[in-house]
Amino acid sequence: MKPIVYADNAATTRLSPRVLEAMLPFLQEEYGNASSLYSLGRKAREPLEDSRNTIARCLGAENREIFFTSGGSEANNWALKGAAAFLAQRGKYHIISTAFEHPSVLRTLEALKREGFSVTLLPVHENGIVRPQELERAIREDTGLVSIMYANNEVGTIQPIEELGAICREHDVWFHTDAVQAAGALPIDVVKEHIDLLSLSGHKFHGPKGIGALYIREGLRFPSLIDGGEQESGRRAGTENTAAIVGLGVAMEEACQHREENTRKARAMRDRLLTGLLSIPGCHLNGDREHRLSGNLNLSFAGIEGESLLLMLDMRGICASSGSACASGSRDPSYVLRALGVEEELAKGSLRLTLGDLNTEEEVDVLLREIPATVERLRQLRGWRP
Numbered sequence: 001m002k003p004i005v006y007a008d009n010a011a012t013t014r015l016s017p018r019v020l021e022a023m024l025p026f027l028q029e030e031y032g033n034a035s036s037l038y039s040l041g042r043k044a045r046e047p048l049e050d051s052r053n054t055i056a057r058c059l060g061a062e063n064r065e066i067f068f069t070s071g072g073s074e075a076n077n078w079a080l081k082g083a084a085a086f087l088a089q090r091g092k093y094h095i096i097s098t099a100f101e102h103p104s105v106l107r108t109l110e111a112l113k114r115e116g117f118s119v120t121l122l123p124v125h126e127n128g129i130v131r132p133q134e135l136e137r138a139i140r141e142d143t144g145l146v147s148i149m150y151a152n153n154e155v156g157t158i159q160p161i162e163e164l165g166a167i168c169r170e171h172d173v174w175f176h177t178d179a180v181q182a183a184g185a186l187p188i189d190v191v192k193e194h195i196d197l198l199s200l201s202g203h204k205f206h207g208p209k210g211i212g213a214l215y216i217r218e219g220l221r222f223p224s225l226i227d228g229g230e231q232e233s234g235r236r237a238g239t240e241n242t243a244a245i246v247g248l249g250v251a252m253e254e255a256c257q258h259r260e261e262n263t264r265k266a267r268a269m270r271d272r273l274l275t276g277l278l279s280i281p282g283c284h285l286n287g288d289r290e291h292r293l294s295g296n297l298n299l300s301f302a303g304i305e306g307e308s309l310l311l312m313l314d315m316r317g318i319c320a321s322s323g324s325a326c327a328s329g330s331r332d333p334s335y336v337l338r339a340l341g342v343e344e345e346l347a348k349g350s351l352r353l354t355l356g357d358l359n360t361e362e363e364v365d366v367l368l369r370e371i372p373a374t375v376e377r378l379r380q381l382r383g384w385r386p
């Protein structure tokens with residue numbers, strides 16, 4: 001079998017061997033319910049609280065501010081719906097967000113609009129970055145919540161979170177950030193950055209899928225999303241997924257511990273790849289060159305269909321993404337690239353490559369060989385010349 005180059009770490013990441021090892025006992029002999037009082041149950045409780053501890057520490061938060069969820073999508077739904085329910089009681093019906101949020105934010109905002117909320121989506125400009133003064137200008141008397149992602153999942157651009165948070169705090173508006181792409185990859189400090197609510201997900205930093213967390217700043221009156229038992233201080237019912245929670249904690253610990261070295265390594269590989277690929281005629285980088293996640297490249301190739309490029313790369317053992325989060329079968333270009341003002345033709349010819357700490361220089365060599373050849377082949381087939 002051909003070797004596979006996995007260059008889609010923004011979609012998901014490989015489970016770390018240490019994470020798997022830490023999880024296994026809880027899928028086998030340590031099967032107790034973490035809420036039971038006998039020792040088998042208590043044995044599952046402690047590692048669960050250790051995991052909460054680790055996550056809190058990596059975010060600069062307190063243990064009691066971390067609530068486990070089934071992942072990033074649930075955390076985003078809970079943050080937005082929970083905040084909206086509470087703020088509506090105070091007559092605050094206006095929410096500010098951006099045009100390039102993850103669908104779990106944008107679709108939730110659509111649902112809230114149907115319930116009578118009004119939503120302002122800030123522009124993200126050609127560089128894929130929100131301007132703080134535009135946030136400040138958009139805040140109204142009835143604004144209750146701002147939700148702006150920490151780093152974008154398609155173009156990798158990093159937002160000026162501390163400045164945005166300070167504006168929200170000053171205007172007494174709750175600030176939520178979808179930090180699913182940032183957690184484990186960037187240093188986060190919820191206190192310094194004035195964050196009230198933050199979502200993260202395990203499988204984006206070598207943890208298991210189906211587990212994440214929502215940070216809820218202490219003092220926020222926040223309703224539950226799932227009613228039932230008393231788990232998660234009565235705010236999120238359901239028997240704890242002990243193995244996944246333990247895995248999440250270990251993954252977070254590893255990511256935080258090796259963050260600087262991982263960043264340096266991914267950036268060096270990414271930059272070499274970028275330099276090589278930009279020498280292809282008609283190749284453009286989407287989003288800011290500097291303020292982006294260290295492993296992220298989002299490129300557009302004139303005269304190419306992104307989907308065809310992906311399929312041909314797949315045949316060569318390369319996993320990448322078109323950067324388009326649209327439903328398969330739809331030929332609409334990425335709404336994220338459209339929000340950056342990328343013209344339709346180039347948005348359709350996009351390729352997202354996201355490298356992580358498990359990628360190697362040899363794999364970069366493979367990408368530098370295969371991608372230009374594939375682009376050239378596709379252009380020949382279409383009779384397109386730069």
Ligand SMILES: *Cc1c(COP(=O)(O)O)cnc(C)c1O
Pocket residue numbers: 010011070071072073074076102104149151152153178179180181201202203204210211212
């Ligand atoms: C992956 C992702 C999500 C969704 O997380 P899940 O755990 O897969 O539900 C949300 N936001 C961003 C920015 C993401 O990249």
